[in-house]
Amino acid sequence: MQERVLKVLEFTKVREQLLEHAASPLGKERIINLVPSTDFTEVVKLQAETDEAATVFRIKGNIPLSGIHDIRPHIKRSVIGGVLSPHELMQIASTIHASRQMKRFLEEIDEERTEIPILKEQVDQIIPLTNLEQDIKQAIDESGEVLDGASELLRSLRQQLRSNEARVREKLESMIRSSNAGKMLSDAIITIRNDRFVIPVKQEYRSHYGGIIHDQSASGQTLFIEPQVIVQLNNQLQDIRVKEQLEIERILTELSANAAEYESELQIIVKVMANLDFVFAKARYGKKIKAAMPAMNNEGRITLFKARHPLIPMDEVVANDIMLGQDYTTIVITGPNTGGKTVTLKTLGLCSLMAQAGLQVPAQDGSELAVFDSVYADIGDEQSIEQSLSTFSSHMVNIVEILNRVGYNSLVLFDELGAGTDPQEGAALAISILDEVHRIGARVVATTHYPELKAYGYNREGVLNASVEFDVETLSPTYKLLLGVPGRSNAFEISKRLGLNEKVISNARSHVSEDTNQIDKMIASLEESKRQAEIEQQEARDFLKQAEKLHKDLQKQMIEFYEKKDSMLEKAAEKAEEIVDEAKKEAEHVIRDLRKMRTDKVAEIKEHELIDAKRRLEKAAPEVTKSAKLVDKKNKKQKYMPGDEVKVLSFDQKGTLVDRVSDDEWQVQIGILKMKVKEKDMEYLGAPAAVKETRPLAIVKGSDSHVKLELDLRGERYEDALLKVEKYIDDALLASYPRVSIIHGKGTGALRQGVQEYLKNHRSVKKIRFGDAGEGGTGVTVVEFK
Known part of the structure; x- marks a missing residue:
């Protein structure tokens, strides 16, 4: 992709906005170098990667990306034997920690069965360098200071250092608190010069303390003297400090060498974390502009639903549907200036570049974009003062370059094609240029205000006219793109609205050819027809959506009904089996008692004992209570009439009988649906209100015939x-x-x-x-x- 095209289509501004969402210098570097890819497989993977990040961002809301640093220079220096500073080593430890956090974070999401195969594959490359991280953090604190516990020797040296400093301060404190210190010292303080403890002595008393003069004040009246009595102690302090510094150097050298051993692992961490920061920045930016992942193809098809320009505020931008590359490969947009033609052109070009860079596009779900080998744009007034080129010449230089490079799999955008010269010649050139690019097979969108190009789409196959809508009532453009409708002149209507005399307008109309008038009337009719068609299409979509929803709900209710029915039958069978089992047990008990009675008394069984046993057997038999409705239905068959209210048992829904289909089948109205139902699947609820009661009733509006689910x-x-x-x-x-x-x-x-x-x-x-x-x-x- 040409850098000039990226600038003209404002892709560079999108990169600037994207930078705000990066969390580290590594991610920002990736964004600065971001350019659209022309490899179809790579673009598909980039889009899938961004979609996975958007899914993670949507589920979790916050991504652990803090603590990432660009440690590549540190790794390089450690490998060649350099000693890293404590601050550099802490940046390495911080980056290792951030990589471990990110690895654990994405692994937990993957365990929750959220599909993120691309991101999971990336973090799987990370090897957690826990030992190196702990070694560095045990030796260096967050502010970059080497800790006492970095080694036993360092701990011992620092203890000696603190002990000797205390002795030096004690001696100096006794000096500045002595009775004659007030007149000999400029101030009763202990200070440090050249890493040695000193006191400020007045010039005239320099010999009283002896020792070494390390500094003097600007006036020369005060000398900073190291008294003779603490020279030896200061020498010991310096010796300990040298040993301390040598030990710190040894610790840093050892840690730097450890880091160098993990060069390849650290480089992988840097690479993966840079990409993850970049990917999640794309996801955050997509959420900000309310973008969606487009489907990608390599066949030159573009279908954008409600596409918006990402750099225009959302409360101001007008969304448009843009289709190209299937039934037609060229679109010619005509219409007045400041009507939104250029914005539409840039929206299409910028969405294509964003998609090929792996960014989601500001359009609705279901949108589709193509991966082009190249995108060319001639937009705006790009005349060069240095080259003394006019507007026309500047445009023509760009167009010549485009014609020399354009191929079959290219997207070409022309703004005001042929402008800046004689209208007749400009229109002829525009038609010729469009013919040439169309012949090559590239996808082309061109804007123009030449009326000659209005008929261009009617004379050539694969070419579609379009325009931007203009509201004559408000005298302002609506910025809405009308595909299939060429633009028309609104000069007469605007003049009339502004108060121009009707006589003058009529006279002007007489100077316009009848063909032009008829074309304008045809265009106006097309605009109205398209508007009406869009309204009806939307209504049809809504109705279809409602019908599909209702159908789905009815199917779900049927499934639930049959599941419930099966469950109830199963429970009833279990209950019946329990009752029969109880009856059998009771019967066996009665029989056992009778046999015992016969054995015990032989022929002495009395009549009342037999009657009592018979009663017990009758009680053991399970009782089945039949529904009164079922009994009534068996005894008497219901006579149905059109208009009767019934309950359809299989759906558990009320309905109204419309007409008899056969001897045992009726057409029933249930809500907005009509279906055939057998009489055995219906339960009679009642006659229509007009039949049941002749006196007026209060009618409650809101029956199921028009209530949505x-x-x-x-x-x-x-x-x-x-x-x-x-x-x-x-x-x-x-x-x-x-x-x-x-x-x-x-x-x-x-x-x-x-x-x-x-x-x-x-x-x-x-x-x-x-x-x-x-x-x-x-x-x-x-x-x-x-």
Whole structure:
């Protein structure tokens, strides 16, 4: 990719924003050097890697990336025999610790069955250098000071050092507290010069203390003297300090040599941690701009749903659908200036570059992008003053270079193609350039304000006209891209809105050819048709989604019904078996008693004893109580009529009879569904209200015929949402639904908490729970009724 193209399409600005999310110099270095890849396999892996990081970030929220340093120079110096400073050694220990933390963190996530194979493969390369880390931390503290416990000799030397310093201070303290010290000393303090303890003595009393003069004040009135009595003690201190420094050098040399032994392991740690910091920075940036992972292909197909320019604030940017490379390979966008054509061009180019760099793109899920060998862009006024080039010449230099390099697997973006010269010649050049690039087979998007190019898409296969929408009512662009609709001039409408005399406008229209007027009318009709088609398409999508949801819910309820039915039958069978077993035991007991009576009394068994035994046998037989409804159904077959309300037993749902299909089958309306149901699967509930009672009744609106099985509250205000929940629960209860779903989204959790508090206190609610993974997770509350 050309660096000029990365700058023109503002990929460099995306890198600058990405830098804010890196946690270490290693990650920032990777971001600074980030360029889009042209290898399809590599791009797919980069996207999968970023998606895994986004998954981890979504699950855990915080990633242990602190304490990472660029220790490559330290490793290099240690390998060639250099002695590392305590601070450098601590950076090595800190980086080892960070790598161990990250390895354990990702291994725990992997154990939780979250699929992160690429990240897991990377941390598996890390060898935890626990011994080296502990050796360094036992010798050096966090501030970079070598600890007394680094060696026994160092501990002993520092004890001697503290003891001798105490003796020196004691002697000097006695001097400055003596009776004549006040007149001989400039100040009663002990200070240090040249690593030796001294006292400030006035010039005229220098001979009183003897010893060595180490320094004097700026005025020369004060001399910093090491008294003769402590010269020997100071000499001993210096000797201990030299030994201490030698021991510290020995410890640092040993630790540096240890680090050098693990050169390859440390280099792997640096490489892995640099990449992980880089990958998680991409994931954080994707979350910030609300990006999604695009599917990648190497066939030149681009499908972007609600794509946004990542550098425009989200409350200002207009999202657009962009499709290219399947039914058509060239798009010509026409329309007025400042209408959003250039932003659309940059959005497409920047999303392509971001995707090939492994970044998620600011578009909805389901978007798809291609991996191009090269991306070319001629955008903006890039005239060169040094070369004395005009706007047209500057554009033409870029276009010539593009035509010399463009290939089949290229993406080419032209902004205001042919501008800066005579309109007729510019339009002709634009058409010729587009023909050439289209012939080569590259994917092309060009913007222009030449009216001659409006007909370009109609005359050539694989070319599509497009435009940016303009609202004549507000006299401002909407920045919405209209694929398949060429741009039209709004000069007359704008002039009329601004108050230009109608006579002047009519006169102007007369100077425009009839063909142009008809083209404008056709374009206006296309715009309206496309707008209407988009509305109807969205309505169809919503209805299809509702139908699929209802179908899924009914299937789930059927499964639950049959599972419950089987469970109840199994329990009933077990209970019946227990009753029969009890009856058998009782019968055996009675028979045993009769035999005993016969044996004991032979023919003396009296009538009342036989009657009592018979009664016991009758009691042992299990009693089966039949439902009155079942008895009634056996004795009398119900006569059904259209409009009757029935209960469909297999679905446990109310319905209304529509029409008889056969002798034992009816068409039944259940909610928005109509289905065929056999009479044996129906239970009669009653006749229609008009038949049952002729006097007027209060009709409760909200029957199951139009109540959905879910309520979507996303985007609602808190108070409005609770009112909707209250009404929806009443309607669902009237519809006899056993359960419903309320979609409140995840967000801050305030709406979810409010909804669940209301449901917990509702007298008809049996149980509430969050949706399963396939039902929307914590963004959905499932309500079961009593």
